[in-house]
Amino acid sequence: MAAVHVNGFACKDIKNISSEDFFFSGLDKVGNTSNKQGSAVTAVNVAQIPGLNTMGISMARIDYAPNGINPPHTHPRATEILTVLEGSLFVGFVTSNPNNTLITKNLNQGDVFVFPKGLVHFQFNNGTGNAVALAGLSSQNPGVITIGNTVFGSKPSIADNILAKAFQVNKETVDLMQAQF
Amino acid sequence: MAAVHVNGFACKDIKNISSEDFFFSGLDKVGNTSNKQGSAVTAVNVAQIPGLNTMGISMARIDYAPNGINPPHTHPRATEILTVLEGSLFVGFVTSNPNNTLITKNLNQGDVFVFPKGLVHFQFNNGTGNAVALAGLSSQNPGVITIGNTVFGSKPSIADNILAKAFQVNKETVDLMQAQF
Amino acid sequence: MAAVHVNGFACKDIKNISSEDFFFSGLDKVGNTSNKQGSAVTAVNVAQIPGLNTMGISMARIDYAPNGINPPHTHPRATEILTVLEGSLFVGFVTSNPNNTLITKNLNQGDVFVFPKGLVHFQFNNGTGNAVALAGLSSQNPGVITIGNTVFGSKPSIADNILAKAFQVNKETVDLMQAQF
Amino acid sequence: MAAVHVNGFACKDIKNISSEDFFFSGLDKVGNTSNKQGSAVTAVNVAQIPGLNTMGISMARIDYAPNGINPPHTHPRATEILTVLEGSLFVGFVTSNPNNTLITKNLNQGDVFVFPKGLVHFQFNNGTGNAVALAGLSSQNPGVITIGNTVFGSKPSIADNILAKAFQVNKETVDLMQAQF
Amino acid sequence: MAAVHVNGFACKDIKNISSEDFFFSGLDKVGNTSNKQGSAVTAVNVAQIPGLNTMGISMARIDYAPNGINPPHTHPRATEILTVLEGSLFVGFVTSNPNNTLITKNLNQGDVFVFPKGLVHFQFNNGTGNAVALAGLSSQNPGVITIGNTVFGSKPSIADNILAKAFQVNKETVDLMQAQF
Amino acid sequence: MAAVHVNGFACKDIKNISSEDFFFSGLDKVGNTSNKQGSAVTAVNVAQIPGLNTMGISMARIDYAPNGINPPHTHPRATEILTVLEGSLFVGFVTSNPNNTLITKNLNQGDVFVFPKGLVHFQFNNGTGNAVALAGLSSQNPGVITIGNTVFGSKPSIADNILAKAFQVNKETVDLMQAQF
Incomplete structure (x- = not known):
């Protein structure tokens, strides 16, 4: 029997759903930052949690080695709200043409910052130890x-x-x- | 001069924005759980961060004393994705009529769970110490x-x-x- | 051949549609209110009328015995607009936290009232005879x-x-x- | 002080709302069908009920004299779901180019019919007495x-x-x- | 294997997309205006370019013989923005009830005009030679x-x-x- | 009196609208490509045409000198559909992580190409003469x-x-x- 799909993802009959469809494990694991950028993103979106489909939200953990960066990037379908769990970060985003204003902030533990939808943004670990951030994104499939x-x-x-x-x-x-x- | 409003919130000219409009501080503060429910929610939405307006996302920290609950509630305008930062939680949501199926899960540190938009859900600290969770919500004003x-x-x-x-x-x-x- | 689905419902080729896909019969039938609540809802949504899919609207008839109630409930995906066809109703909804203001009204025949999306609301037949209401809901699948x-x-x-x-x-x-x- | 507006309509502070903002009276009144078309529409939308703003729904009562018509029209922003309260109606809508298929139905009391968003549709009282219909529309301002x-x-x-x-x-x-x- | 569909159109796996899925050829071809209306529309929407699905935009070329018209019509799902490439056009749209105001303009080469979503509009070649217009429409399937x-x-x-x-x-x-x- | 605003733009009373609110002139003018990139964009969006507000569409003309480029860029709020009016273009876009596939095409007069929402894309005049393209964008304010x-x-x-x-x-x-x- 052909499965029903929504947004390109398979869509379960509500009678067959279980808590596993809404669950992911391992966001407490430290990401491997042994790479050129010195950072690692652990994404939790509709690819990891089927029950997120059509729900308009996802989450991510980002680990940063000292001097590590999450290099300039955009999310074509999401705004990001990020909080620092550990360490400190220098973060920024750039507004669109013609101003191209760089908006930056030094963030410490417990600080929250917003990167508006589609804008180029980055984070840089300007502390001496590791840093960890947790982010919410306004799409189940932010890109x-x-x-x-x-x-x-x-x-x-x-x-x-x-x-x-x-x-x-x-x-x-x-x-x-x-x-x- | 009359200010421009969008969704009922004042809307700044892009020339006057600063990093403060996208910033909130204090999500590392432990909430005061000395109340009947034994829990405390620290919300970070458009009321705290003006730059969230129209962005479709917000965040919250929830603290739980032992046996504390975040009692049954709904968010009329948001799905919630929650991760456990500390301790353990027994969480659940109930599907709509006519099934009213209770979907539950025991969550430990690093686990992630989704509470779909508009459904009644709750969290209960079933551990012996305090618990802390961080949640993303798919609205700047989830209710x-x-x-x-x-x-x-x-x-x-x-x-x-x-x-x-x-x-x-x-x-x-x-x-x-x-x-x- | 695999059928095409949208929102989880089968989607006909426009060449094969007929008036039956947009039709439902029986909304003049009195609902059976011989139950604990003394009320009955006859829903007409995408489950009854396939052509409603993606259309963002549905309808319902509610019958109330004397002292019957449509008990406190929410529609996670719809605002409701209701008119009294027969009898009288005491209706109300409660605003979200922190105010939790109860907004009520006594409705007579021809009166119209709105229950905003996601809020808890109820109707109570405070008259001596049966009451009948007709409601529009802003979703083909309001829940x-x-x-x-x-x-x-x-x-x-x-x-x-x-x-x-x-x-x-x-x-x-x-x-x-x-x-x- | 400048009022806040949403969608061009004034938007009250939630502290000042009352039940009157969600209420309309008079949908039981028979419309005056003494006109060329032999029909009358009593609309209940955001212009009549301020609390409907952003809610995506409205209502209308239509009265028809014998042989009266609600002539071919479209709602640029709404699908319509209609039920016959009294009498009988011959109704129809025409699909878009290139098919231009006329989909029609004879409706009696209690029948429900859907006119999809933006399509040309009409109703005709093919009975010997007056007819009355009640409609829900998927916009607070359907046009x-x-x-x-x-x-x-x-x-x-x-x-x-x-x-x-x-x-x-x-x-x-x-x-x-x-x-x- | 059953294909995945979105909005009723087949949805390719991103690994299999090619430039052909985003391409159409022939919008420089003069349409055949030898018909009663003296006009021809060459539409480029999701039926011609699969990659337009969910993208919310399409395009059309319209050719007009002298005195040719693109007769009164609506797009149930799109606003149209049109520019004159060649010749001149008298264009107009009519606002909704109760005003039914006719808004018109004489357009020459390089002029741009907007026909708001769902409103009845038309174009008339009031010049002595052929006219050509190019239009963008705010839906991949405007109708x-x-x-x-x-x-x-x-x-x-x-x-x-x-x-x-x-x-x-x-x-x-x-x-x-x-x-x- | 305070003006009503929608999306941050002033919103006229429908009684005061005129054809000028839906009109722009000059899209036939050749842009000045005497700059480092050898290209010029003439945008026609809600800043130029007030009546485009909430309409979800805009237009742009792009001129290219020989070897001129419209350098890699994104539109955070729009998909672009482009047609070549004159000359030839080599165009491309890059898919999101992790594939980062470059999708390219040589376009000649009358060819149409789509650049999906939020993706990095560019155009390059690979011909010997000037090139001109016209684009529709799926937002009144694409950025x-x-x-x-x-x-x-x-x-x-x-x-x-x-x-x-x-x-x-x-x-x-x-x-x-x-x-x-």
């Missing part, structure tokens, strides 16, 4: 577009002459950047 | 309807003969319950 | 959460120590109430 | 576009050569039709 | 309801006595108009 | 976030050590890039 991966690391690559013109650098610089991703 | 306060504690009271019939008890029992709120 | 059935009559039951604490009564009273549902 | 008034009765008029071409008749026929409105 | 086709050309026909009463003309005139469609 | 301006040209600047880590280059390269904006 993530990391600027570096998208612009310099797409598969296949965006032609270097286009990027050179876009960022006003020579092609060698673009090639160098593309080689990192 | 809270605590069943006890609403049904037995409204101002003025709902007539006791109506409640007696609704809950199939005598008026004295209703009067007793209304006296608690 | 009904009757407080009594949900809180004291869920399957399985919510533990009586939780409810005793929530409603500030002893467990015996809770057990008594649970026994009614 | 009405009566085809005759709009196309042939606009102020100022649409040029007759345009309408002659649109309806494939001569200008004299258009002029005749425009003179009726 | 078109041409008043003439819908009211006088539905299949089956709306009874002539109903239309005679609606437009205040005799049945012979209605029959004449129906014969044209 | 533009040009990646270069936002990431390397914000005011104030994002700290170069953060960007160096994000793009895996040394600070000198970042400083060089920031100097261009």
Whole structure:
């Protein structure tokens, strides 16, 4: 029998639901920050919890090593509200054209900050120890577009002459950047 | 000059926004659970962070004393996704008519659970120490309807003969319950 | 061939629709009010009329015996607009926390009243004869959460120590109430 | 002090609301059908009930003299669900291009019919006595576009050569039709 | 395997998408205006470009012979923004009841005009040569309801006595108009 | 008297609207492409046409000199559908994490392409002459976030050590890039 789908996800008959459909375990686990960016995101969205479908919300834990960053990115379908559980973070977002104003804040434990829908934002661990944040996102499927991966690391690559013109650098610089991703 | 409002909240010109409009401090503070329910909710929504307006998300911290409960309630405009930061919780929600199925789960630190939009749900600290949870809600202004306060504690009271019939008890029992709120 | 579904309901090809897909018969039938509450709801939503899917509206007839009540309930996905066709009703809804203000009105034939989305509301036949109301609801699938059935009559039951604490009564009273549902 | 508005309507502080903001009286009154169309619509929307704002629903009573019609019209922002309280009606709607299929039904007391959002529809009293219908509409401000008034009765008029071409008749026929409105 | 559908359209796995799913060719082709109305619409919506599904936008090219009209019609699910690429147009829309105000404008090359969602509107080539317009519509599936086709050309026909009463003309005139469609 | 606002824009009484509220002139004017990117965008949205408010659509003309680019950018609130009026374009968008697939197409006159909501996209004039495109966007206020301006040209600047880590280059390269904006 063909299953019913909503938003591309399978949709259970309410008679067959159980608490497992609304449950996820492991958000207390420290993410592995041994990578170039020194950060790790543990996402809990409709891919992890089927019962989130159509519910318009998801969650994420972000771990940061000292000097670790969650690099500039956007969520095409969500606003993010983030609180610092441990450590301290320097965070910011940039408003859209033509102002491109950078709005920043130093956050300590218990502080809360909002990154409006679709805007480019980042977090940087400016403390001496690890930092941990917990975020709510206003979509069950928020999406993530990391600027570096998208612009310099797409598969296949965006032609270097286009990027050179876009960022006003020579092609060698673009090639160098593309080689990192 | 008359201010511009959206959704009933004042709406700043983008030229005048600052990081303070997206910021709240104090979610690391332990709530005061010295009350009948043994719990405390610290809400962070559009009333606390103006920049949340139209953003469709908010956050809350809930503290629970041992045996403390966040009593049965609904959010008329939001789904809630909750994670346990400390301690353990027995949580549940009830599906709508005609099934009224109770879906429950014992949650430990790092566990995540979803309470779908508009459904009656509760949390109970079934551990021996304090418990702390952090929740994301899919509205900047989710609203809270605590069943006890609403049904037995409204101002003025709902007539006791109506409640007696609704809950199939005598008026004295209703009067007793209304006296608690 | 697999059928196409939208919102979990089968979705006909427009070439195959007929007037039957937009039709329901029998809303003039008096509901059977021989029950504890003395009321009966005849719902006409997407379960009865397939063509209502995605249309954001449904209808219901409510019959009330003398002293009958439509007990405190919420519609998680709909505002209700109700008019009295016959008899008279005492109606009310309670605003959300922290005010929990009870807003009431005595309605006579031809009167119209609105119960805002997600709020707890009720109707009581305070007349000497039967009463009949007709309601529009702002969803093709509004859902009904009757407080009594949900809180004291869920399957399985919510533990009586939780409810005793929530409603500030002893467990015996809770057990008594649970026994009614 | 400047009032707050939502959707162009004034928005009261919740502390000042009363039951009057959710109330309308008179839907039991028979409409005056002594007009060319032999019908009368009594609308109950956000213009009559301020508390309907943002609620996505409204109501209407329609009276029909024998042979009276509620002429072809659309609601640009609402689906309509209608039930016959008295008498009988022949009703229909036409699907959009390219099919333009007319879907019709004879309705008797207690029958319910749906007119999907934005489609042209009509009702005709094909009985020997008066008929009365009650309708729910999926917007607090559904709007009405009566085809005759709009196309042939606009102020100022649409040029007759345009309408002659649109309806494939001569200008004299258009002029005749425009003179009726 | 059963395909996943959203809004009634098949929904590809993101791993299988290609540029063809977002592409359409031929909007530079002149439409064939050799018809009674002297106009031709080339629509580019979700039926032509699968990748438009859920995206809330579509496009259309309209060609007009001299004196050609795009006759009075509505889009039940879209606002239209139109610009003149070539020639000149006299355009208009009519506001809803009770005002039925006709809002018109003479447009020349490079002019832009908006036809609000659901309102009856038309364009007329009042120049001496051909005219071409390009329009954006705020739905991937806007729908078109041409008043003439819908009211006088539905299949089956709306009874002539109903239309005679609606437009205040005799049945012979209605029959004449129906014969044209 | 305080004006009514919706979405932050003043909202006229319908009695005072005129065709000017729905009109813009000049989309046939060639944009000035004498800039580093070799392109120019002429936007027609709610800032230019007040009547677009709440309508969910806007338009833009883009001019490209030979080798000109509309550099990588996102629209946080809109999908874009674009057609080539003149010349030829190489266009592309990148899907979100983790795939970051680049989807590209060579477009000629009359071709149509879709850039889904929130995704990074660009256009490049790969022809020998000027190119012109016309685009519809699914919001009256789509917003533009040009990646270069936002990431390397914000005011104030994002700290170069953060960007160096994000793009895996040394600070000198970042400083060089920031100097261009």
